[in-house]
Amino acid sequence: MDDNDPYVVAIDGPGGSGKGSLALRIAKNLGFHLLDSGAIYRLAALKALHQGIDLEQEAGVVSALQNLDIRFEIGEELSIPYLDGQDVSTEIRQESTADAASIIARYAGVRKHLLGWQQACFQAPGLVADGRDMGTVVFPQARFKFFLSASVEIRAVRRYKQLIGMGISANIDKLQAEISERDERDRNRTESPLIPATDALIVDSSLLNLEQVAELVMSHIEETIENRSW
Numbered sequence: 001m002d003d004n005d006p007y008v009v010a011i012d013g014p015g016g017s018g019k020g021s022l023a024l025r026i027a028k029n030l031g032f033h034l035l036d037s038g039a040i041y042r043l044a045a046l047k048a049l050h051q052g053i054d055l056e057q058e059a060g061v062v063s064a065l066q067n068l069d070i071r072f073e074i075g076e077e078l079s080i081p082y083l084d085g086q087d088v089s090t091e092i093r094q095e096s097t098a099d100a101a102s103i104i105a106r107y108a109g110v111r112k113h114l115l116g117w118q119q120a121c122f123q124a125p126g127l128v129a130d131g132r133d134m135g136t137v138v139f140p141q142a143r144f145k146f147f148l149s150a151s152v153e154i155r156a157v158r159r160y161k162q163l164i165g166m167g168i169s170a171n172i173d174k175l176q177a178e179i180s181e182r183d184e185r186d187r188n189r190t191e192s193p194l195i196p197a198t199d200a201l202i203v204d205s206s207l208l209n210l211e212q213v214a215e216l217v218m219s220h221i222e223e224t225i226e227n228r229s230w
């Protein structure tokens with residue numbers, strides 16, 4: 001492996017652990033592309049919902065994804081998701097969409113369908129990818145793997161602030177219950193469950209802010225590159 005070869009930084013963890021903001025920060029620091037794989041699952045779920053598909057039926061959901069038309073318009077601070085040519089930035093962030101995403105994310109057929117799309121995002125000069133299975137399944141060859149964790153109480157507060165900031169109303173207790181339910185579903189599914197890769201660095205972000213986590217992650221990357229331990 002050469003120093004200048006493009007590489008992947010995988011950042012996995014449960015919802016609200018701060019991996020999205022961290023991934024954006026690290027991608028900017030390294031000048032890399034960014035993959036928010038959760039957004040792909042949310043768009044797939046929206047597609048099925050728009051078509052009135054019963055989310056409990058894997059075959060129906062998989063067939064709705066056959067003509068999935070998704071793209072992201074990358075802006076300075078945020079990227080705008082489009083589904084079938086429509087801007088769905090607000091709809092994609094609703095908790096109901098997150099729930100639907102975690103329901104269809106259990107299906108092997110759905111995950112297989114979305115795998116190539118995610119892997120195609122790995123292009124020079126490199127990629128920072130965040131999700132649940134970036135380090136375990138989608139990019140097992142990632143040069144750096146991080147797994148972000150944080151207590152459910154803290155994640156609910158973070159998600160609350162994020163939603164309010166986007167003008168979406170929310171209730172902390174309800175959010176906490178919904179996040180716990182999604183965690184349970186994501187951790188206990190058979191296909192690509194939410195677990196740290198064996199070679200991931202686990203970072204508990206409960207008591208750290210974004211700057212502190214980003215500093216820790218960047219120091220690890222820079223020190224490893226300096227010591228060239230691959």
Ligand code: C5P
Pocket residue numbers: 015037038039041042098101102103105130131132133134182186
């Ligand atoms: O990260 P985000 O909250 O947007 O993800 C929504 C849902 O999509 C998760 O609860 C999870 O079930 C699913 N997901 C997944 N694999 C990924 C990213 C997201 O199963 N790599």
